[in-house]
Amino acid sequence: MTDYASTSHASKEFGVRDFYLGRQPILDRNQALFGYELLFRGAPAGGASIASGMSATAAVIAHAGQLGLDRVIGDAQAFLNVDADVLMSDIFVFLPREKLVLELVDTVEASAALVDRMAQLAGHGFRFALDDGAANPDFERLLPMADFIKVDTRALTPSALQQLAPRFKRDNKKLVAEKIETRAEYDCCRELGFDYFQGYYFCKPMVIGGRKLTPSQMAITQLLTLVSSDAENIEIERAVKGDVTLALNLLRLVNTPAVGMRQKIDSVSQALIVLGRRQLQRWLQIMLYADPAQRGHSASPLLMLATTRGRLLELLAKRLRPSQRNVADVAFTVGIMSLMDALFGMKMEEIVAQIPVIDEVAAALVHRTGFFGELLKLAESIEQMESGEDMVLPTLKQLAISSEELVEFEVAAYSWSDNVVRYAI
Structure with missing residues (x-):
């Protein structure tokens, strides 16, 4: 043998x-x-x-x-x-x-x-x-x-x-x-x-006319608006405390291996300080996909795919534009939000009208244009490799990224997504 x-x-x-x-x-x-x-x-x-x-x-x-x-x-x-x-x-x-x-x-x-x-x-x-x-x-x-x-x-x-x-x-x-x-x-x-x-x-989005966000989703989007508008901590804390599910999930998040705190955090105000604005925004974006009744690998497959996309786009953006501040955070947001039309059953144009985003993010999400739109198309091509024309290898050549680098980024994204779903949601 x-x-x-x-x-x-x-x-x-x-x-x-x-x-x-x-x-x-x-x-x-x-x-x-x-x-x-x-x-x-x-x-x-x-x-x-x-x-x-x-x-x-x-x-x-x-x-x-x-x-x-x-x-x-x-x-x-x-x-x-x-x-x-x-x-x-x-x-x-x-x-x-x-x-x-x-x-x-x-x-x-x-x-x-x-x-x-x-x-x-x-x-x-x-x-x-x-x-x-x-x-x-x-x-x-x-x-x-x-x-x-x-x-x-x-x-x-x-x-x-x-x-x-x-x-x-x-x-x-x-x-x-x-x-x-x-x-x-x-x-x-x-x-x-x-x-x-x-x-x-x-x-695949199933668009339903006149559909509205659920109360829980609406609470999260309102918090996202507060965070992105640089609201005071006390205002954000008050909004979190106004939704019991959000408050409990926030406390559970900061006390898991995903955050790595040694001492137990038992108040919302402490949790907000520990996370910081950047991580809070990411957590809220991820929480939009989470079903409180289901955790771990019984969670929505949209959650798994969205967190994987977000992390992959973040790693690619950091690799391609290492000197630009916030480029990785913007790429992460594009990846996470790219499946919200399927999540909400709404057109993406309506979603970006309800959740404040910069013009580059809106262009990537609605039209797949610009730097972040190209990264999103690359991620989607990898996912759909069995169907359609293969655009991955030509895109990698254009971006000067090797197949070896891409595989390492993918595996890192898969691993990160698994940890988020397992520990943080």
Whole structure:
């Protein structure tokens, strides 16, 4: 058996640094985060493409070894694409199997050696996912080993989905609906009994005419207005105390590892001093996405995505304009606010009219223009790497940022977002 357990060997052999990282969320029936499919895109001679096979898996493994899988996925599950060569190697054996699902590509042939290898790995706690089998004649031989069946909803008619879902449910397989792009598609697959849903349907805004912010959201936006207008501390303190939920969350925030205070803070006035205006503004922006009834990884996927975007844009802006004051804070605000249209079900123009922002932020959010708009488009392109034209690598070249730097920024953003959701919300 070939030994690919060394991440340094994998990196050298397969040119790992030619790849950049993407992760696509997989949600459960309550729209809480369950896992991520990890995706790596490279730049071969023929143009950018989603990497597959040993080279892509080597990229995943190398980055996991160097940067830590936990920093990429937190407490979620990782779905990792593998082919026969990968399965027959030892390249993935050091990864935490309780967090790992090996997703077989649809070209895998069910040889006797492969089936035996899957049985061996299953005995050691590894789990497998299969595509629905439309392109793989060996699907039935592999089916008994699979825990998850992933179904491309774009490739099947509604009637075909209705026939397919009950069959796999009878076999006690967990069904994952892929390429869900709208709420209607999510609702349809949920009614058919699908267990998990993959795609970015949750961040597509559903604009509802005349919709208003909730009382809690309104209280936060009013506080944001006070903070951005340099109101007196006593005025901000009075506003925080006027909303019991906000006050309690503020006190809990300053007493968590995310802030790092050694002594317990037990008053709102102390908490405001400890945080300062900059951190208070960030916390309020994040709190707009938080559901007080749900914490940790059951939180809204919008919260996870928004905090990741905010941190990624902050790191990119700091790297590109290190001498400019406040540029990182502005970039963070753009990233956090970029999903508020989906959060509120309102047009972005209405949101920037209600929440005071500078002209550069408004231009980035509404039109994706200017320096911050370009950074936001880059972040969105990374998230959507499976669809549309790949604009990431040309943009990186234009910004003079290497793929290696981007991966490190992404992983830092994933890790920061995970800590915020886990400790601070």
